[in-house]
Amino acid sequence: MKPDVENAIAELKAAFPRHQVEVTPDARGGASVIVHGLSIGQQYSPSTSWVGFTLVGQYPHADVYPHFMDEGVRFANGEGWKAGLSVGKWAGRSAIQISRRSKRWNPAVDTAATKLVKVLEWLRSQ
């Protein structure tokens, strides 16, 4: 893994100390990352899920998106997925795709950890 990707993973572990962080390095300096047991909000059933994403070798210049969560997650009220959420595939598994592109991504400031926090905030606000 590239040093910037390793740093990002270290920051994630520090930002989510009570959660298991699963890392699978890829062949191009990046990694697939899964953070387990995250609270996504009571409007979902179940209200917790793993959230996964890819850090590419050109991180932090590259944005971190999309994110993915367990394919079994549904809105508790039975509604279908809204814009930004869709059924997709990631790392060979079916998953719910969370498409939150950062229009103002700044590689000097934004990190995989801050992006995950923003994605969780967005999920909880839906």
Place this chain on the structure above:
Amino acid sequence: MKYPVSLRITQPLYNQLYQHLFPGDGDEHGAVLTAGIVETSKGTRLLVRDVFLAKDGVDYVPSTRGYRALIAQFVADKSHYCATQNLCYFAVHCHGGQDQVAFSADDLASHERGYPALLDITKGGPIGALVFAKNAVAGDIWTSEGRYPLNNMVIIGSQIRSFYPSPKPRPRTADPKYDRHARMFGDVGQEVLSNLKVGIIGLGGAGSLINEWLSQLGVGHIVAIDFDRVEITNRPRIVGSTRWDAMEWLVRQPFPWVQRLGKKLAKHKVYVAQRVAKRANGDIQYDAIVGSIVDESVAKKLIDADFIFLAADTAQSRLVFNALAYQYLIPGVQVGVKVPVDQKTGTIGDIFSATRHVHPFAGGGCLNCHELISPSRLQEEALSLEERKEQQYINYEDIPQPSVITLNVMATGQAVNDFLMMFIGLFEPDQLLYHQMNKVRQRQSDLVEPMIQADCLHCSSHERSNRAKGDRGSLPCL
């Protein structure tokens, strides 16, 4: 350390240093430069990152062993900074005179007293001293392996200038075929071109034009980078390409497997470009690289280039090109043409060509500061084809875009003429080289004011910025 050793400094930093050293009082003044370093088989470049001016009477004071010297605290602060930032340290002072300069015996004695300890403090440096006259510079560079003189200094701005310890001998008369060139920029200008190493990233419609013109101008060394092969649809735009290069006799067959075979056997674009260049200039040194600039081993072929043209339009290639420009202090230019077409109605929008200079200082046209390197496209382009399909992204590169040779000429012609003016010294030193956009249908040319992000990881002085770090920074390659 490989010899020759040269020093590269950007025009804004040089202006700052020059005004401090030569304020018009005829006296001696001092400063410290910090620098990154790049070593190749052909020599070493020291890349100036910071200029620290020593205040007269405070940091630069009368000395018992010479005329003046930097005080110990100033040297300690700056050498400590170099050690923590992994940079090289160079003490600077000035002498009188114009075109010739050398260290005095007192200067050399002070180096011998102080520099062994300074090498230890800076973890091996290199460290050393530079002495400036108004149009000359000499250097005494110390490393753990030995001591080297400075060959020359290159100032990178709209005019690329080289200073030496003493005037260079007159060049030999240019080859008679360049007679009309020499009448414009002299034998000196022709020799400058013959000593340049120029990179071209992308040898498609735009890059192939640049390649032909540089070869005809007499540029001595071209490094051409492209992974692609000639296709039948490229032929109207790729200079010098033939039906055989595109394997048209196979590609035009009605059988898909024969067409695939033809595409597989088609010539790589860089080899077509090499053939064109060799026809124009049999003496040219030509490196045809089949590969992607995103691959670090390929990008490293350009770290000692004098100029880079970017004629490939992916976010990844823009990122690596921009990083090369700032990390290794190599000026360059990105060229492109956009023909927007409404996919539903087929209506043609505002056609524009872009010529975007990227010079290695803040405000020099950094593509990142101008928000021309899309972080989201970087993420998408780094995914495999399968991953992109899974994530339902449109692969923009696979949608054929309209392209016409004469539109490519607008962007590339401007870029190559600017390159020529820079190296033969026909731009004024303060000539602004803003990004230039030509709206073709409106016959309108617009300049884009420079944009600067204070924390840019390419061009700023932010501690994480790789500007002028050379081999001591890492390129954003895969």
